[in-house]
Amino acid sequence: MNFLNDTAPIGNGTAATDIDKDFVRQWWYLVFGIVPLVCFFGNFLVCVAVYKYKSLQTPTNYLLFSLAIADLFIGVAVMPFSIYLSVNNLHWHMPVYVCYIYCVSDVAASTSSIVHLVLISIDR
Template identity: 40%
Template sequence: MEPQVTVNRTNVVTDIYTCYGIDNISYDLTSTGNPFVICVLLYMFLLLLSVITICGNLLVIIAIIYFKQLHTPTNYLILSLSAADLLVGLIVFPFDMTFTFSSCMYHENFFCKVRGSFDVSLSTCSVLNLCCISIDRYYAVCQPLTYKIKINHHAIVIMIKLSWGVSVLIGIGVMIIGKCEENCAINILITNTIAPILSFYLPVIIMLCIYLKIFFVAQTQVRSIQNTTSRSSESRGTVSKMERKATKTLATVLGVFLLCWTPFFLYLTFMPGG
């Protein structure tokens, strides 16, 4: 039998599962499972994910700040990425635990819009920082002679400011556009299509193109090294291993990235009603 949800705004029911704690609404859940157990498992999963995210990114931030030898342009981008992910663990996950499994499932209020704004802003910031890191790696691998000239501290500061500035603007825009009473077609178009394109799909296309270019250049460099070394079977085997390792590393980085972010932005794009 399909789970049924009955809403009655005239009665106040106090015996409600924890993650459905909404005043002045009663829910009649008919299911073979136990909603309370599901709620507890979801809270535990988000709590564990939050702790891992906070601890991992905090270690990265402390290491980069403390060790002076890590004060490089590339590591500053990694520092910015870790700061964005740290805020995801500190803000987004607790907000999701507080609102997503309670009132935001049934109606939206100001805090639900703030939660959504933080979700979009910080996830966009992570994606844009990763895009900046790919640009940094492109110049390091494909144009090493001009790398230090083009990717200096000034350029890194501009990249970081743009990543955070664009992310904040998109998050605020999503929250403002979300306030819609009637004729919301344009608002839904912007929230569900334009915002995900700017926040995720366009940066992903840029990153894919850049990393494919890096991969092809790296392959060319490996073949060049192979041609300048001896033709022994040992050297050919070493080069072959290098090529396989580069391929696996690139596939792993892009695969994990797409696996983590694609479901969220697909949901943001195709969720009913915006």
């Protein structure tokens, strides 16, 4: 029996509500998996645009380019580990040094992104 409610088990011993919850969780994991890809792709396009077109190579756009690099790092090095923690209910099964790398990357990349936003606002 399910501890959340008193639904009867079906087939393999799981309650119908457990199957519904798993289905909803799988959709959330799919959404979580798409976000880093969109983050990478969008910031990569910003970097390519500023690098390729001379008219976009201004001091303000260099700040945006630098912000895109910082956010690109978040999408590549931080978000996948955050998704890993979400999927595993905040249980870390990787080696400790990977956890340290994740924590340092998270703080450094987030702080870098915030500092870039402050510099862009000062530039404006």
